[in-house]
Amino acid sequence: MVAGETSGDLLAGLLLDGFKARWPALTSNGIGGPQMARRGFDAWWPSEKLAVRGYVEVLRHYREIVGIREQLKQRLLAQRPDVFVGVDAPDFNLDLEAALKVQGLKTVHFVSPAIWAWRADRVEKIRRSVDHVLCIFPFEPALLAAHGISATYVGHPLANVIALKPDRAAARRKLGLKDEDSVVAIFPGSRKSEIQYLALRFFQAAAHIQRAQPAIKFIVPAVPALRGMIEHIAGEAGMRDHLQIMEGQSHTALEACDVTLIASGTATLEAALFKRPMVIAYNMNWLSWQIMRRKKLQPWVGLPNILCRDFVVPELLQDAATPEALAAAVLQWVEAKSSAPDTISAVEQRFTALHAELQRDTSKLATDAIQQILES
Structure with missing residues (x-):
């Protein structure tokens, strides 16, 4: 798994709860933060390494981020996990997922890139990179299906964590x-x-x-x-x-x-x-x-x-x-x-x-x- 910032770490942690319940012997590793670590995730790099937003800001950290992605790719190809789950962070994860998929690894992306809000040109990259997308908004699977991308609406994990009536x-x-x-x-x-x-x-x-x-x-x-x-x-x-x-x-x-x-x-x-x-x-x-x-x-x-x-x-x-x-x-x-x-x-x-x-x-x-x- 790769989660690239605080919100991704939170979502990935909630997803790991479900993974552990279904597959008790599951082991998980990659890039993550404290919420994932609490669920037994082995973080090879901390998620804050990827917590950069904006084109100019990313350029300042480009060499380090690309270096981490290349090292991670080689490690995953050597270990060949049953599935790779990229959690959000599409700029990092989609390229990684594409490289893993072409080598025969199963790839899942959790949180559909917001092609309905901006960067519609990402559709082709998503189709090339992932076997399946787990969507957190109800209108997304039909939109992705229209472009030949397999997807499932799973709801938003936070909607189950946060009470319907706050105290x-x-x-x-x-x-x-x-x-x-x-x-x-x-x-x-x-x-x-x-x-x-x-x-x-x-x-x-x-x-x-x-x-x-x-x-x-x-x-x-x-x-x-x-x-x-x-x-x-x-x-x-x-x-x-x-x-x-x-x-x-x-x-x-x-x-x-x-x-x-x-x-x-x-x-x-x-x-x-x-x-x-x-x-x-x-x-x-x-x-x-x-x-x-x-x-x-x-x-x-x-x-x-x-x-x-x-x-x-x-x-x-x-x-x-x-x-x-x-x-x-x-x-x-x-x-x-x-x-x-x-x-x-x-x-x-x-x-x-x-x-x-x-x-x-x-x-x-x-x-x-x-x-x-x-x-x-």
């Missing part, structure tokens, strides 16, 4: 917060490059919010390896003493908060599953943004909006993601809690319907599909 009071008790507090959760990303481009403007936005409403509480879950970096940037923004920075506990933070200021990515779907209003933001290297913008096929970037096919929550991207604009968008949600509760209720209802649509017995559906691949 905000219990989460607040865990974090030492009061029921009556107004709480903003800040998620500036799980990659170093995201922190570099987003954290300062997120914390500057928090400073604007605090000046408008001094009683607001801010909670910031941090990937342990990036906590020091986040604390340093919080200090630059003059907010170090006004933020509750925690290692991990991202789900507790989402369950506890009233609204989240959040980097675009898998975390936005987690926020939707917790039924939380949010402000989605993203900022990256200027050249990477110009390239990505030209490949975008839909008006939305945030997963909750893409899946609902509507701007259910605001998106502030690149130059629009100023501290002032971010603060104003967050404050609108905070104030709606008392002035326009129907607005909050409408978002909660949309996200509850989405949650129900994504709930499936993911482990069983995924292992059933892989069993068929092994027997074919």
Whole structure:
């Protein structure tokens, strides 16, 4: 298996639960993180080695990443596992899967590349690289089948992990917060490059919010390896003493908060599953943004909006993601809690319907599909 970042590690860990239940003697190895390690996964390289987003950022790490992929390919071809499962990280995994497949190894890709959102040119590469795709969104198998790619909808594992009705009071008790507090959760990303481009403007936005409403509480879950970096940037923004920075506990933070200021990515779907209003933001290297913008096929970037096919929550991207604009968008949600509760209720209802649509017995559906691949 290969999972290339925090979200991939989480999804792969949940998938491994199903693998171990079906095949108790299973051994697994490759590239992964702490969630996978907890399930007995042997990580030859840590997942953060691949946690790079954006064209320019990838170029800076290109030689190292390509070197890791070549070493991994040779090791897998020597060991010849029963199946290779690439978890997301399509830029890394699809080329690796193609090289393994041509040598007769079974290849499965978990989380379909978002050809419906951008980079439709990837379809041919997917067909060439994988025996089967495990899809987390219900419309994807038919789309892939139209291009001759075998796929199964398995639901989204997080939809089974996150309760349909969140317990905000219990989460607040865990974090030492009061029921009556107004709480903003800040998620500036799980990659170093995201922190570099987003954290300062997120914390500057928090400073604007605090000046408008001094009683607001801010909670910031941090990937342990990036906590020091986040604390340093919080200090630059003059907010170090006004933020509750925690290692991990991202789900507790989402369950506890009233609204989240959040980097675009898998975390936005987690926020939707917790039924939380949010402000989605993203900022990256200027050249990477110009390239990505030209490949975008839909008006939305945030997963909750893409899946609902509507701007259910605001998106502030690149130059629009100023501290002032971010603060104003967050404050609108905070104030709606008392002035326009129907607005909050409408978002909660949309996200509850989405949650129900994504709930499936993911482990069983995924292992059933892989069993068929092994027997074919």
